[in-house]
Amino acid sequence: xxxxxxxxxxxxxxxxxxxxxxxxxxxxxxxxxxxxxxxxxxxxxxxxxxxxxxxxxxxxxxxxxxxxxxxxxxxxxxxxxxxxxxxxxxxxxxxxxxxxxxxxxxxxxxx
Amino acid sequence: xxxxxxxxxxxxxxxxxxxxxxxxxxxxxxxxxxxxxxxxxxxxxxxxxxxxxxxxxxxxxxxxxxxxxxxxxxxxxxxxxxxxxxxxxxxxxxxxxxxxxxxxxxxxxxxxx
Numbered sequence: 335x336x337x338x339x340x341x342x343x344x345x346x347x348x349x350x351x352x353x354x355x356x357x358x359x360x361x362x363x364x365x366x367x368x369x370x371x372x373x374x375x376x377x378x379x380x381x382x383x384x385x386x387x388x389x390x391x392x393x394x395x396x397x398x399x400x401x402x403x404x405x406x407x408x409x410x411x412x413x414x415x416x417x418x419x420x421x422x423x424x425x426x427x428x429x430x431x432x433x434x435x436x437x438x439x440x441x442x443x444x445x
Numbered sequence: 446x447x448x449x450x451x452x453x454x455x456x457x458x459x460x461x462x463x464x465x466x467x468x469x470x471x472x473x474x475x476x477x478x479x480x481x482x483x484x485x486x487x488x489x490x491x492x493x494x495x496x497x498x499x500x501x502x503x504x505x506x507x508x509x510x511x512x513x514x515x516x517x518x519x520x521x522x523x524x525x526x527x528x529x530x531x532x533x534x535x536x537x538x539x540x541x542x543x544x545x546x547x548x549x550x551x552x553x554x555x556x557x558x
Contacts, residue, residue, distance in 0.1 A: 338488075375550060377489070377536075377548040384544070428544050432538060434546055435490075438488050439487070
């Protein structure tokens with residue numbers, strides 16, 4: 335257990351509404367990540383952070399923004415949710431130089 | 446352009462037999478490889494890894510083999526157990542100093558009792 339929690343765990347929202355997902359870690363790890371998992375696509379990196387206020391884009395960043403104002407929290411925002419953003423979202427942290435450890439996931443449905 | 450490929454979406458194996466999951470990669474800069482296991486409704490969990498300077502790493506029932514010349518790695522599970530039924534993801538790191546991982550699409554393993 336790497337001390338990662340995600341909230342909410344499930345969310346249903348309507349197209350066009352803003353949505354924020356939260357990732358919280360308890361161990362002050364520097365690197366944090368947001369992935370989405372979709373059938374046939376595996377895990378794809380959305381954004382990542384390498385410190386407070388330091389973030390960068392991943393493979394599928396369009397339509398998403400992130401913020402990290404504290405070491406322990408990494409927020410993912412969908413400014414205007416679309417049906418294509420229906421997915422399972424995972425937060426992860428780097429422990430050491432190699433392994434990443436994942437949170438339990440948030441299932442988001444955009445109707 | 447998919448840099449990490451898991452060409453078998455699914456695999457079925459009898460309990461007690463060997464499971465072999467395969468992964469191919471195209472980026473010669475990858476220097477570290479990992480396998481993750483994922484159960485439904487849970488996050489992926491780290492299983493085993495291997496550095497590019499090695500060709501084998503073993504941890505209990507799990508062994509990962511790396512063939513750099515073929516850009517191929519495989520995960521062997523011996524003996525397979527019903528609790529091993531899950532989706533397995535192969536992942537690779539893009540060289541020293543990079544903290545990003547590139548994942549394959551996953552292989553769903555079903556171990557039949």
